[in-house]
Amino acid sequence: MLKLDLNRREFLKISAGAGAGAALAMPDPGRAAVSSRMIGIQVGAVSFVDEGTEKVLDVLQERASVNTLFLAVFTYGRGIAGRQIPGQPLPDHGKQEYDLNFHGGNFATPHPQYYKNTALQETRAPDHGDFDVLAEVLPAAKKRGMKVICWLEDVFRNDLPNIEKLQEQDLYGRNADTLCVNNPDYRNFLTGLVEDYARSYDIDGIMWGSERQGALCDSLGATHDTPPVDPAKVTCFCRFCQSKGKERGISVERARQGFLELEKFVRSTRRGKPPVDGYYVQFWRLLLRYPELAAWEMLWTDSLRETYAAIYKTVKTAKPAVPVGWHIWHNNSFNPIYRAEQDLNELSNYSDFIKVVMYNNCGGERMALYAENAGSTLYADLSKPGLLDFNYAVMGLKEGSYDQIPHTGLSTDYVFRETKRALEGVASSNTLIWPGIDIDIPTGPGNSKCTPQSVKRAVLAALGVGAPGVILSRKYSEMRLANLSGAGDAIRQLKSLG
Numbered sequence: 001m002l003k004l005d006l007n008r009r010e011f012l013k014i015s016a017g018a019g020a021g022a023a024l025a026m027p028d029p030g031r032a033a034v035s036s037r038m039i040g041i042q043v044g045a046v047s048f049v050d051e052g053t054e055k056v057l058d059v060l061q062e063r064a065s066v067n068t069l070f071l072a073v074f075t076y077g078r079g080i081a082g083r084q085i086p087g088q089p090l091p092d093h094g095k096q097e098y099d100l101n102f103h104g105g106n107f108a109t110p111h112p113q114y115y116k117n118t119a120l121q122e123t124r125a126p127d128h129g130d131f132d133v134l135a136e137v138l139p140a141a142k143k144r145g146m147k148v149i150c151w152l153e154d155v156f157r158n159d160l161p162n163i164e165k166l167q168e169q170d171l172y173g174r175n176a177d178t179l180c181v182n183n184p185d186y187r188n189f190l191t192g193l194v195e196d197y198a199r200s201y202d203i204d205g206i207m208w209g210s211e212r213q214g215a216l217c218d219s220l221g222a223t224h225d226t227p228p229v230d231p232a233k234v235t236c237f238c239r240f241c242q243s244k245g246k247e248r249g250i251s252v253e254r255a256r257q258g259f260l261e262l263e264k265f266v267r268s269t270r271r272g273k274p275p276v277d278g279y280y281v282q283f284w285r286l287l288l289r290y291p292e293l294a295a296w297e298m299l300w301t302d303s304l305r306e307t308y309a310a311i312y313k314t315v316k317t318a319k320p321a322v323p324v325g326w327h328i329w330h331n332n333s334f335n336p337i338y339r340a341e342q343d344l345n346e347l348s349n350y351s352d353f354i355k356v357v358m359y360n361n362c363g364g365e366r367m368a369l370y371a372e373n374a375g376s377t378l379y380a381d382l383s384k385p386g387l388l389d390f391n392y393a394v395m396g397l398k399e400g401s402y403d404q405i406p407h408t409g410l411s412t413d414y415v416f417r418e419t420k421r422a423l424e425g426v427a428s429s430n431t432l433i434w435p436g437i438d439i440d441i442p443t444g445p446g447n448s449k450c451t452p453q454s455v456k457r458a459v460l461a462a463l464g465v466g467a468p469g470v471i472l473s474r475k476y477s478e479m480r481l482a483n484l485s486g487a488g489d490a491i492r493q494l495k496s497l498g
């Protein structure tokens with residue numbers, strides 16, 4: 001069981017720079033030495049190609065005391081595997097141009113024997129020729145005593161051979177860009193992929209992330225995504241999900257009717273046409289009439305959990321010593337329904353570690369976007385400031401006003417509270433919580449940007465409350481070096497205090 005190190009008052013003292021020594025130097029046998037904690041960073045192949053492997057490892061060790069690399073080995077998303085997003089300023093290292101031709105895929109070498117039971121065969125990323133990021137980085141990292149964890153993401157593109165066979169289907173039966181975890185071709189692809197990494201390379205762990213939710217939350221637009229999902233395009237209603245729904249005793253036809261009614265509700269609320277009894281009451285009227293809406297959401301959530309469990313079991317069978325864990329989407333900090341679905345205690349049954357995203361700098365802008373999205377459907381009766389007051393109360397947060405937070409980000413107290421909550425969520429298990437801290441994740445013009453001090457305070461908050469590690473996110477190729485050093489300053493300060 002993890003012991004929490006500091007109470008909130010003690011933490012506020014150190015983060016304010018007062019009494020730091022007193023708070024941290026108190027003998028506490030439950031606190032792991034800072035030197036033994038996991039200091040991780042997410043980094044993609046492009047950084048090693050652009051800057052050279054030894055150079056990148058030098059920078060990460062010297063500036064931020066990184067001891068664990070989360071290599072973006074599989075994704076079709078530029079967000080974790082490419083260079084800076086076009087239009088955002090390039091950081092002060094790496095190639096000074098945008099990768100407009102980013103493609104993505106498997107940045108290591110796929111071994112065909114692990115993909116016999118799936119239609120998805122050709123996934124090797126063409127971005128860097130024959131470059132295999134694991135073959136390149138593993139030996140160099142091991143020589144330095146650094147660990148390497150494979151970081152995989154549930155993000156695909158729709159121009160891959162056979163991809164249509166794995167895609168989800170929306171409310172109207174059209175193929176979506178997302179893949180269905182209940183489709184055997186996708187499930188087998190994922191288990192094959194992690195078995196390939198576990199058996200083919202001498203890795204120190206696997207982390208998979210799926211930044212998605214079910215049809216109910218998506219229909220309500222209950223995320224920070226812009227624009228929110230179209231309520232006609234919510235998923236999944238493919239034949240595999242339909243038969244799984246039937247097995248659970250859910251009427252597929254009733255579910256579909258419910259979502260069609262919900263689509264009408266969402267379209268009309270977004271047009272600003274208030275129902276006679278108000279938005280919130282009207283939503284509840286729908287949910288009570290169609291409890292299948294909630295049942296379909298839970299079917300999606302349970303299917304994701306089964307996928308976690310299948311990945312876990314596959315890796316443990318292949319190589320029992322390889323730790324397996326998950327990246328939990330930032331929506332966990334905004335949408336209370338999604339938070340309810342992220343039951344860390346339940347997840348701990350098949351998790352060696354969980355990265356809980358608590359990106360505080362971009363969190364302000366994202367919290368405001370969530371308020372705009374959910375505040376034009378389910379919570380349209382509330383003013384935006386009123387909605388945030390409600391949200392902070394039910395989420396256990398104490399943050400700035402709707403007008404302020406895009407410009408200030410969320411506070412260090414947010415990181416403190418989220419870390420503490422997550423640690424308590426897994427307290428009866430051996431699962432480790434590694435908070436995800438943002439360094440230079442792009443925000444809109446005029447909105448809050450990271451500074452060395454803000455990064456330092458966030459890392460101090462996470463480690464100060466007792467997290468056994470942190471993951472600097474979301475990729476080295478978008479981080480400014482001084483801000484990366486801010487993370488290192490926090491670690492050096494904690495080390496100096498013992």
Ligand SMILES: [Zn+2]
Pocket residue numbers: 168169180181182183236237238239240241242
């Ligand atoms: Zn499906």
